[in-house]
Amino acid sequence: MKITMLGTGAALPDPDRAQSAILLTLDNGRHYLFDCGEGATRQMVRANIDPASVGFVFLTHLHHDHICDYPYFVISSWMLNKTGAPLVLGPNGTRHFVEHLFEHGAYHTDFQARSAYPARQQNLEAIRPEVREVSPGVVFEDGHVKISVDWVEHIPREVCECFGVRVEAEGKVVAFSGDTAPCEAMVGLARDADLLIHECTFPESFIAHRAKTGVGTYSHTSPTDLGKIAARAGVKSLVATHFGHFDSTSPVLKRAAAKHLPVELMGPHLLDEIVVDIRKHYQGPLRLAHDLMRIDL
Numbered sequence: 001m002k003i004t005m006l007g008t009g010a011a012l013p014d015p016d017r018a019q020s021a022i023l024l025t026l027d028n029g030r031h032y033l034f035d036c037g038e039g040a041t042r043q044m045v046r047a048n049i050d051p052a053s054v055g056f057v058f059l060t061h062l063h064h065d066h067i068c069d070y071p072y073f074v075i076s077s078w079m080l081n082k083t084g085a086p087l088v089l090g091p092n093g094t095r096h097f098v099e100h101l102f103e104h105g106a107y108h109t110d111f112q113a114r115s116a117y118p119a120r121q122q123n124l125e126a127i128r129p130e131v132r133e134v135s136p137g138v139v140f141e142d143g144h145v146k147i148s149v150d151w152v153e154h155i156p157r158e159v160c161e162c163f164g165v166r167v168e169a170e171g172k173v174v175a176f177s178g179d180t181a182p183c184e185a186m187v188g189l190a191r192d193a194d195l196l197i198h199e200c201t202f203p204e205s206f207i208a209h210r211a212k213t214g215v216g217t218y219s220h221t222s223p224t225d226l227g228k229i230a231a232r233a234g235v236k237s238l239v240a241t242h243f244g245h246f247d248s249t250s251p252v253l254k255r256a257a258a259k260h261l262p263v264e265l266m267g268p269h270l271l272d273e274i275v276v277d278i279r280k281h282y283q284g285p286l287r288l289a290h291d292l293m294r295i296d297l
């Protein structure tokens with residue numbers, strides 16, 4: 001299988017990183033998309049993947065940096081002559097999100113305008129997603145993949161469930177964390193995985209600064225804790241992703257983040273700090289994700 005890291009950034013607009021989106025492509029050509037943050041659709045095209053050929057989407061949670069490209073993805077697929085209804089799985093609230101987007105929601109006018117054309121009437125099903133809100137356990141099986149999820153610790157569950165994911169396909173296991181603080185559920189999902197793709201939002205120096213200044217809450221995983229999780233789960237390889245702009249050199253981001261990030265520390269050198277801290281507990285193969293990074297398993 002092939003994994004394409006479509007987006008490896010976090011919640012802010014970043015000139016160098018699109019938001020969270022990971023595309024898994026089996027050897028038989030079937031695609032499975034995990035999260036659909038800003039840029040996901042355009043990144044597919046850059047990676048030579050037709051968005052209309054991606055029929056499966058799993059949303060780990062409903063933070064905007066994991067879902068905000070979803071309407072663009074669906075409308076683009078419709079315009080790219082997708083046939084059949086797109087399938088979207090996600091936590092509680094996914095149905096509300098999707099049903100308020102298209103013909104009965106925010107893009108109602110666009111739907112009215114485009115569906116006046118005969119060509120667009122031929123595949124109206126493409127803009128009517130089938131939504132499944134899921135619970136922990138096996139959530140999808142199609143004879144090619146088996147996808148299991150469990151609750152991870154990120155947003156209070158009464159606001160939105162957040163899921164980590166375990167995918168079994170072609171005799172391999174890949175686990176994705178979504179967004180989470182260190183948690184036992186993720187260790188379980190990643191147990192003996194061939195590849196764990198895990199969030200690593202801030203380096204230790206940023207976390208220390210946030211603790212000192214009392215800015216914001218922190219429900220993510222530090223590099224040191226990520227190393228512990230990867231070692232405890234016994235994963236065969238690790239990719240860290242969902243980088244919270246700490247490596248950016250963008251003057252706009254530095255100005256905008258001044259209130260809640262130690263901007264004087266920002267820069268690509270922090271990627272080295274992350275590796276040192278992950279390595280304190282995990283010695284296996286390790287890569288830091290960048291947009292359009294390709295992983296063959």
Ligand SMILES: [Zn+2]
Pocket residue numbers: 010011020063065066179242
């Ligand atoms: Zn996020």
Ligand SMILES: [Zn+2]
Pocket residue numbers: 061063154179
């Ligand atoms: Zn989040």
